[in-house]
Amino acid sequence: MINKKLKKYYSYELLKNIKSYSFITFAQIIIQIFFPPIILMIWGVKNYGAWIYLSSFLSVASLILVPITEVVRLEMTKAYANKKYNYVNDIFFNSLIWNGLNIIIISGSLIILKNSINFSSSLFSEINNININFLFLILLLIAYFDIIRGFFYPALTFQGKIKLWINIDISYEVISKLAVITSAILFEFNYVLFFYFLSNVLRFIIVIYFYYSRNFKNNFYIPKKLFNTKIIKKIFYLSTTYFFERIAFNIKNDGFIFLVGTYFNATTLSLLSTMKTLFYFFPMRISSILNFASYIDFSKLKFNSYKEILSKQKIYLRLILSFLFFFIAGSVLLGKLFYEFWIRDNEIIFDYKIMLFLITETSIIILFNTIIAPFKSLNKFFNITAIDLLNSLIAFILCFSLLNTNPNLYHLFFITVGMCLLN
8 A cells, every 4th residue: 555644745845856856956067067078088089979979879769759757757646645546556557558669669769770870981980899789789778778767767756755766866877977987998989888888777776676675666566457548548648748848859959969970070079069068958957956946836836827827937037037147147258268177178179159059049948948837837838849849840950951061060050049049
């Protein structure tokens, strides 16, 4: 039987979750700051560029996966809060069919991707003793473990407590980066990905360990009717909005990296990746803390509580605008100095124009995320994500067409920033 204690969940647990989310955000920022310069120093630009390019394959192949993990967790949390314990169990087990489908999808996507790229003329052609078949096998195994791990995520977090999962994620971030750095010193490129895969296996084992040791398994039992068509359809329906959102995000980031890696050299890709870390992902992670708090705050309100929503929205907009002011001013005044202190590689030269494009795009996206926060927290943002996805697809197609005729990196940024403004 599921533990029925719900005391103080909407006060004390809320603050704990925000604190935990802030902790992992800053941990990831620290890792992002130190990892690129260290691996560049050990590996050099060519190997690092190939690593970034390879990492984008998994994201591109994952574009059409059904994003059910957060949907299932949210539905389980709502059912648990309303003491519908049998429904919690049914939702959990009915997510199995979608996870199984995702395994089939990722397998097909990676196979198609592998057979559609000419690796003899790509970044991998500059890496010694590269084994493409081995690398794609490891990528496939990483994807499998990630999907299965995602199945257990709702089981460990549906009661509203995310601290355990956050601690597992932080441990994984540290261990995986240490595994990459250590193996990069000792072994060839092929084996670095293998040790990265081992860190994923370790994370999966830890998740399974806590699932059993903390008695989460006692909350669930295999229902008599394993698959409920109504629940399966509901999971899919709710996942479509997150599906559009994820595809749009991946197209803007990994899709763009994929195009740059295909049409430009390793130095350009390394420059873009490191500059995006500093001027895109760093401020996005900081703003995500405030977004996380706003989602929880708005989710307590009814969708027709216009005055309350508007009042809270004004507060969050003021905070975000203040943050954006310091981010833009700091980037323009100190961005070049900090970047050159951070990345000390003679082959990677800071580009002021790219920085201006990135801080413009980042500021637009952060402001956009703040404006749509009430709709997202109440799961009323289907039309918003559909428009965002359409703009992202148009931008990707325009960039791809432009690269085939006139490969110019600045033109790509003009397109991406322009499409962000259309949102």
